[in-house]
Amino acid sequence: MPARIRLPRRPAPAPVLVVGSVAYDSIETPHAKGERILGGSASYGALAASYFTEPRLVGVVGHDFRAADRRKLERRGIDLSALRADEGGRTFFWRGRYHENFNRRETLELELNVFERFRPDLPEAHRASPFAFIGNIRPDLQLHVLDQMRGKPFVVADTIDIWIETMRDTLLQVLRRADVTVINDSEASKITGETNAVAAGRALRALGLRTVIVKKGEHGAVLLHDDGLFTLPAFPVERLHDPTGAGDSFAGALIGYLAARGETGFAALREGMAFGTAVASLTVEDFSCDRLASAGCAEIRRRRRELSKITRI
Numbered sequence: 001m002p003a004r005i006r007l008p009r010r011p012a013p014a015p016v017l018v019v020g021s022v023a024y025d026s027i028e029t030p031h032a033k034g035e036r037i038l039g040g041s042a043s044y045g046a047l048a049a050s051y052f053t054e055p056r057l058v059g060v061v062g063h064d065f066r067a068a069d070r071r072k073l074e075r076r077g078i079d080l081s082a083l084r085a086d087e088g089g090r091t092f093f094w095r096g097r098y099h100e101n102f103n104r105r106e107t108l109e110l111e112l113n114v115f116e117r118f119r120p121d122l123p124e125a126h127r128a129s130p131f132a133f134i135g136n137i138r139p140d141l142q143l144h145v146l147d148q149m150r151g152k153p154f155v156v157a158d159t160i161d162i163w164i165e166t167m168r169d170t171l172l173q174v175l176r177r178a179d180v181t182v183i184n185d186s187e188a189s190k191i192t193g194e195t196n197a198v199a200a201g202r203a204l205r206a207l208g209l210r211t212v213i214v215k216k217g218e219h220g221a222v223l224l225h226d227d228g229l230f231t232l233p234a235f236p237v238e239r240l241h242d243p244t245g246a247g248d249s250f251a252g253a254l255i256g257y258l259a260a261r262g263e264t265g266f267a268a269l270r271e272g273m274a275f276g277t278a279v280a281s282l283t284v285e286d287f288s289c290d291r292l293a294s295a296g297c298a299e300i301r302r303r304r305r306e307l308s309k310i311t312r313i
Helices: 041-049 067-074 113-117 124-128 139-148 161-166 168-177 185-192 197-206 246-261 266-283 290-294 297-311
Strands: 016-019 023-028 033-039 055-061 079-085 093-098 105-111 131-134 154-157 180-184 211-215 221-225 228-232
Touching (some): 041 055, 055 113, 131 139, 185 197, 221 266, 266 297
Parallel strands (some): 016 131
Antiparallel strands (some): 211 221
16 A cells, blocks of 8 residues: 555545546756656646545556556556556657746647547446546547546546637536636636636636636646635745646645545635645656655655745735
């Protein structure tokens, strides 16, 4: 059993469904390069959630998926029974470059490979998962996941620019069904036309989204909820190595914390954001999932305490 963050006087944590991409990334930054390293929204989200509960990962990989990367996920207690191996092709691949100060990212190469045929059909046992993180896969596939789930799961959903541009109406159907939408400020602006994060969040809620978290990268995140507004800065990181996967790590830790706490109200969401911020700060300190996978519960708790100190007035 991998080490998990224990919350005082809480029931056993509920499992979390994590649906998204498992990928290989090749990344260039102003200071270093990483070649064919483990990435993808489901990888980051599941690893982050694994510090709080058992994630059930749903995704697809190709014949080139390395045994060492599978073991990296398994060592954190992630259920890989629904990670399908498609021997007919290679794993989803992305090559990208970050520019000065990591403020701009460009895609140099994108190969969907087996991910192009991916259809997330949930095993029967996974359909009753009480919590779910649905990563930035195509909106029609996100709807397919939601349609298969039983009961009233608490759902955190994510998206990316391309779906806003090409499948806006379907995407809005997804986000209106989610309990929490986690979205970055540029994506929120693209949907609403608002350049201010708070105004964009309010405009998204006016479109029918229940609860919205607008991420602002190094400037933190804003939560807009029926019970109020909450803002949180990013954890101060001195050694930014690779920001890929930080948003998925934030969302994975958030849903993992909620599943472990067994609560989803305003107070729980605020605390979940604090843990999500601490976990995301680990992700950016190394290429791939390496720092995230090896950090340990004590370091996450330390960063959570430090975040509390620097935000207290």
